[in-house]
Amino acid sequence: MAAVTSTPVDLSAAFVMAPTVLGDWLVILPPALMITAGALLMMVRHRMHLHVRIAIPALLLLVLVDAALLFKVATQGPVTMMMGRWLPPFGIAFTVDLFGALMNLVAGTVAFAAGIAALKDINDSGRRYGFFPFLMLLMAGVSGAFLTGDIFNLYVWFEVLLISSFGLLILGSEREQIDGAMKYAVLNLIGTTLFLISVGYLYAIFGTLNMADIALKAREIEGAPLMTLSALFILAFSMKAAAFPVNFWLPASYHTPRITVSALFGGLLTKVGIYALMRVMVMLFPLQREELSLVIGLLAALTLIIAALGMLAQDDMRRMAGYAVIVGIGNMLAGIAVGTVAGISGALLYALHSILAMTALYLVIGRAAALTGTFSLTAAGGIYRVAPGFAFASLALFLAVAGLPPFSGLWPKIMLVKASLDIGAWWLAGTILLSGFLTTVALGRIFLLAYWRPQTKAEGRGEAGETLAQDRQTLWPLYGLIAIITLFGLLPEGPLGLSQLAAEGLLQPVSYIQSVFPAGGAQ
């Protein structure tokens, strides 16, 4: 190892000597852009008229950058950028494959929609508390998690998004929010600590943190306690994704903040957990996933049933939406349990659909509550008469969430059911369908009671009539999301093909590894 040389040190042996191609900077741009915008917003935090002017263009830029990144990855394959020019596996790598780029683009779109919705929903006091800086940092964490190729770095991005989500959750400091935040904060902190424990063991076993390097070594290593490690990772990420039986923090907290914040959380946070679970269990430890597939399948089935029953039992529409988020997690877990190309691409497609649909669902519920003056199903009523256009848009969204044609929920569900039947897991397919049926009943009940039923109380009506006129132009993020969901349902070929390619790339990470180690292996 030790070598004494008289010649000058050859730096090319330790560093990436070629300058980074201009296009490769795209890889780091989404988190860098969001952190910069967040810092800028902190500097002008007392000048609130500037917040919107900085935040909305920054979010629009994020969507454009994410789209450019997806285009680049779709045409060229996975792209890697090394921090500090250290050669892999020593430096921290940002590696983007199709899977990460797809999630990243959809997450950026949702954040943009939520930013627009916040113009109306978050008042001056919310902005003074820092809604927009927190939103920027949350998106830095989310896109960093989707783009990084280093597992410790993934942990750091998890913490970035977690601490900003704390800030967003207690925005306003209502008593309810503090109660919800207490449970959310403690349980999520324990979840990420479990993730850190797993990373510590992983480093002890492999001596590396680079995901491509781990993927290479995990297929050859023998005698290492990889099953224990995988079980720990599954527990940690299930906790982040709110899978049964570690899901109780979600319905306890997601209904307490402002509705735009709930929409962001419902769309993004749990899916980051699912993303990490797929990245680790499908790409890094495929053999262990195979061994544990029955456990994951049982977890998926229980999550599907318990969450659907939870939906049926709620009177508060926001809490019902919280359980709807968990139903989606069950569907994605089912795809991971199946583990074939069809299963993984079904799970990925469901994740994309769920990010869009859950954000839209919370926004619809917020709008419905603004029209009727209540979140309670017992008291709400008469929306169809007041706002028929909005009622039709809501119905489209409910059908999409329940997985009925012709909207976006249908295709991933068909893929998941078919994939489970193909490997003979008829019980899993049956559970997916049963849970879909219960979801349909629960959402149908919202439509029946809050939309079709005549107005039950006079209260809240005057306020609703007044907000109706000025709300119309701020409804377009909601209609935009529903339009994307409808398009996704009517023209599924594009997303389907991309998700299939992404799933193949995840199951056979040859091109991912090659993008990190161009020479074809660690030196």
Next chain:
Amino acid sequence: MEFVLACLVGAFFAAAIYLLLSRHTVRMLLGIAILGNAVNLLIFTGGRLTREVPPIIGSGLDTLTAGAANPLPQALILTAIVISFSFFAFLLVLTYRAFQELGTDDTDEMRLAEPKNDPLPPAGY
């Protein structure tokens, strides 16, 4: 040496989990603080303990000598300490506010967001 530290990590985890099982928020906070330290010790031990040779490249050498201590776990721990410290500070304030607003430190009595007798949705019109 590894054996002693492994036992210590186990003791830390046991104490942390015992405290986290409490219903009182202050004890849970202490549990979280100990849990963070348990993980840091775990990473430290996971990086293998070699004390003899410091990880410094001597003059005239290109690489570390064999058996040098591993500097990476310390970088990881430093990151984890900063993160867990900031979270702990946030949780301290949150717990204090929760005690002020809700008037209790017993998590079983914090039922504001999820009231005990939540009404069921109507079964019909």
